[in-house]
Amino acid sequence: MQGRNITQALLLALGLSVALDAAAQSATTAPVFGGWRNLHSANGVEPAQDDLAFAMLPTTAAKGTRFAILDREAKRVVCCMVVSSDRLDAGVLETQYRLPGVWVSDLLNEGNDTPPPYEPRVYEMKRDGALATYVFHDAIEAYSDLGGLLLPPGASIDAAGTVKTGTRSYTLQFQTTTFTDEDGTLDRFTLRPVGSPGAPVVVEVPYATY
Incomplete structure (x- = not known):
């Protein structure tokens, strides 16, 4: 009986250790930020495909991975x-999705004057939750609905522009x-850690004129 109690205590201690290790790893894992278009x-392409959303991520992502978007003009975060x-490459984007x-x-962040902060991993995205029916902030020159x-x-x-995750x-x-060449713009989002060391996270989203 005493040996059984010792075994149970050891298993409980092991389980607690594993849980603490997992929690510590989760706490130290940096959140993932990216761009979208x-x-x-x-x-002239038939059938036309409209309102297609694509992610531009710094890391690989599995199907079902969820992100929120920023409505920059309204200073609101909307999920998901x-x-x-x-992962989509240039050939698939041109032939399957028929993008210009x-x-x-x-999407690949090519052709800019300076090297991009990361090589984008491109994925098709679906709108879900509140974002499925969300109406973006309506203001002059507002374009958060485009990416x-x-x-x-x-x-x-x-309201001060501090992002918390x-x-x-x-x-x-x-x-x-x-x-x-004045044929588009480049948006750059820079997220600087507050109260902790670490390099800023930079996300670029190009908008070429077509």
């Missing part, structure tokens, strides 16, 4: 975008610049 097939495809070449370059920043699904943003906080800075 809302696109449609090239003019859900990964619905395997300039938008394929946008922008992807965040973890539990993230939030306050889990136990982490980031100061969000936004900058938009015109391409040198």
Whole structure:
């Protein structure tokens, strides 16, 4: 009987140790931020494909992975975008989705004057939850419905522009610049950790004119 009690105590201690290790690993895992674009097939393509959402992520993502989006003008986080495809390359984007070449370059973040912060992993996304029927903030020159920043699904943003996800906080800075050929713009989102060391997270979202 005493040996059985010792075995149970050891198993309980082992289980507690594993749970604590998992919690510590979860706490130290950096959240994933990325970009997204809302696109449609090239003019004249039949059947036309409209309102297609694509993620531009710094890491690989499995089908079913969820993200929230930022309505930048309204300073609101809305959930969710859900990964619905395997990773897409330029050939698939051109032949299966029939996207114009300039938008394929946008998704792959090619052709900019400076090296991108990461090589985008491109996925098709489906709108779910509140985002499925969400109406974006209506303002002059507002374009958050065309693309922008992807965040973890539990993230939030306050009036000062501080993004919170889990136990982490980031100061969000936004900058938009015109391409040198004036044929589009590049949006850059910079998330700087608050109260903890670490390099800022940079996300770029190009918008070429087509």
